[in-house]
Amino acid sequence: MNQRVHYLGRHNPEITLGQKIWQLNWGMMLLICLIAAIGLGMLYSAANGNFDPWASKQAIRFGVGFVVMLVVALVDIRIWFRFSYLFYIGALLLLVGVEVMGSIGMGAQRWIDLKFIQLQPSELMKVAIIFALARYFHGVSQEDIGRVTFLFIPLVMVLAPSVLVLRQPDLGTTGMLVMASGAVFFCAGVRLWKFAVVLAAGLAAIPIGWQFLHSYQKNRVLIFLNPEQDPLGTGYHIHQSKIAFGSGGVFGKGFLQGSQSHLNFLPEKQTDFIFTMLAEEFGMVGGLVLLGLYILLMVYGLAISLRSRNQFGRLLAIGLTFNLFLYVFINIAMIMGLVPVVGVPLPLISYGGTVMLTVMMGLGLVMSVWLHRDIKISRHGVHDE
Amino acid sequence: MPMVHEDQDRHKGFTRRVLMLTCGKAALLSALVARMYYLQVVEAEKYKTLAEDNRVNLRLLPPRRGKILDRFGQELANNQQNFRVVVVREQTPDLVATLDALSKLIKLSEHDYKRILRDVKRKRAFVPVTVKDNLSWNQVSSIEVNSADLPGASIEVGETRFYPYGADFSHILGYVAAVSEKELTGDPLLELPGFRIGKSGVEKYHDNDMRGQAGTSEFEVNAYGRVIRELARNEGGSGREMILTVDAGLQTFVQQRLMSEQSAASVVIDIKTGDVLAMGSVPSYDPSAFNLGLSSKQWNKLINNQFTPLTNKAIAGTYAPGSTFKMIVALAAMKEGIGATSHTAFCPGFMKLGNARFHCWKRGGHGHVNMIEGLQHSCDVYFYDVSRRIGVDKIAEMANKLGLGNRVNIDLPGERSGVIPTKAWKLANIGEPWQGGETLITSIGQGFVLTTPLQLAVMVSRIASGGKKVIPRITRGYRENGKAIAYEQKEFEDLGIPQEHMRMIYQGMDAVSNNPRGTAYKYRIREEGWELAGKTGTAQVRRITLAERQAGIFKNEDLPWRRRDHGLFVAYAPVDNPRYACAVVVEHGGGSKSAAPIARDILRETQRRDPARTSAISFDAKVDVNNASGDS
Structure with a gap:
């Protein structure tokens, strides 16, 4: 093996592109393709057995996303390490951008129209924040993590985008940003009592935060707490979703046979409520199969993070895996009435461009961690030995 | 510190934390699976039902309302296609x-x-x-x-009730109209838009029979209520066709003949069967107007009309029977042993009772009269005399026997009972004891006595049938699924009046019409074999004051309509072998001379058509009327 000294660290084994491709995690890619195929099938069904308007577009996006994933996976992790703050700052600027565009009178927006895709900076931020935190905690020694002063910078890194996203207002994404960041903090070794303090402070802040919620958001929370109070109004979505879900039974009504979905009782069936449709048409069996595939994917992410020999890679992989978990859990819990309807899509399945792109990017990064698992990166980003 | 060692420490800590995190994740995912199990296994049946409820809409199909036929099968009420233009x-x-x-x-x-x-x-x-x-x-x-x-515009076809005879049958048939709030019973059929139910007459009385069974149609609908496809259809059953006793031709004649007066009613009965062959009430109204929806202007015009076109006067108009009541008094007197020919009374034109004078309609008086002459001349004093001897309660007993004072329970809604006073009745209803003079007033069918034209026709039927308890009816049966079912009729029971008493009454009524000195000789039927026997009646609606009597002003024509006397005439025909009974009341007609010619014309036409002996719809089976009718 050609032992060249890399500027980020010595004694790192250099691998060629060919070897990388050979070592790509094919099992993981198969899982991703399986999940995406299920998604395309459900979008086909959502359009009453048509590829248009959703399945065909989504297939193209998946193709593009797949290429992006591969490219991201093959890029050396040290380059990602170098650009992680830049990436974070870029995403933050885009967030500020939509905020400013909203306030100068173009109407409240969550996306930037790039013609071929409506880019949602908040979705990008879900990846960028993990990047930034992973890089930060990579450079902090175990003793330093114990010190409160070292937590100040990463807290600001989390709070800045969170506040911006909350102002959009997007409760679901804010929650995901905070929780995924929390997971990185947790795995980086931040003391447990500090989480307790933050949690207590957060609970205390709920009555204050309630004031800042929009009326429709308050409604959603109230409906969640008491769904029967308004079965035809705001509670209609979740009520119909539960009917569709429950009526699927163990084996479901069959592909293209979901009466709730096809007769339009089920709202947003191509986006947030697509899992409901799957559960109606394929029953509990279908739901468990998809859930199983997701769990397998997460197990891959977990294994990769444990296998990595650098803290950056470990935190990156675990953070992104946790992100995936949050998507899946919040979405499915939401459509089953376990948590309020907050607008979190099901990754790789729900119709939507940005989410597909960021999820594929995240998976690509996890693969990159895998491919570069044996590369060591020094704490300060430069070789010091 | 070497980097390798430091990283190993970090890796250890990291692994521990990751394990903790993974346990948390596993717990949350287990919650998801538990929830899935709860929704899709435990609660699955409930949600399956809810999903079906969402998907399937049940729609009622209105049944076809049964037709109404006359005794010969003429359609009196049917359903016509009704075209409407709709926009989508x-x-x-x-x-x-x-x-x-x-x-x-x-x-x-x-x-x-x-x-x-x-x-x-x-x-x-x-x-x-x-x-x-x-x-x-x-x-x-x-x-x-x-x-x-x-x-976006298109033609749709529906059905509406149609009455080919229009106003001539409106009092018998009634009409249908939209269901009002009060009439809702919870039956979803009644809540169908455009559904009509019977509001009066046969349409109301047999509404349930004619309504039929609603069909159902199951539709699959989407969330917006748009029909995707029909899943199942059950056509339901159309309602029964009611077969009436009425002869449409005779009914038309009666109604037209009555229209010579402003306000009048008449009933023709087949005395053998109790079949009501015609029942006229004038003025009338157009029954389809209600179906199409009346304007408030039209409604007010009907309501405020002093001739009450909406009332079926034949069953709901109550009138003092006047002298037509005298047969009752005569029969009651004979029952109490007063001989029809042996007992006479002297009529000087009035009778004194205490200080009061009770006048005969004839100023000069009739001299000595017996019962038959009393009927023939309608001598009031004769009946004053006998009534004083037998008392009001004996008269009331006979009146009740012959069908007065109580509803005769014809199968039509809105029948009234009238009044036959007794001593007890006055004490109970007015709170005063009976006065002797009131017996005299009662004996000439005035005072408290009130009867309906139908009751008078029933009275004549019971007399002419030789004392049978004739019960009138207007429905003979119905037709369902092509089978005609007759309402079973029991033989009329005998009222127990001796035939020799009846013969006296026949003689008296015969004399009224066919004796040149009878009160209705002028209005006899001349055709041989069709002669009628009748009794005139004039009912005062006010007291003639002494001043008027002395001034000689009691010509009815000089008075306003409301204060004129009612004219009545009851009759049966043919005189030798009675078959048809008829009663005519002309409201404020000014006396019996208004009613008698109408009764004569009706009975002549009845015998010319002879509906009782013309073959009518024949029946396949019989059914007890009490079990057959929907809302009796």
């Missing part, structure tokens, strides 16, 4: 333009426009909204021809 909002690019184009073909008022636009706004885009109902055939064809210029 989502099928027209410009609703107002379509309406404008329509209004060139059919007249649409400002009011129509408002209503249509309001309905369209309320309903979903694919629901048809009625633009105009009851289109003529010409209007339908002109809309069809111009359909290219009328996007």
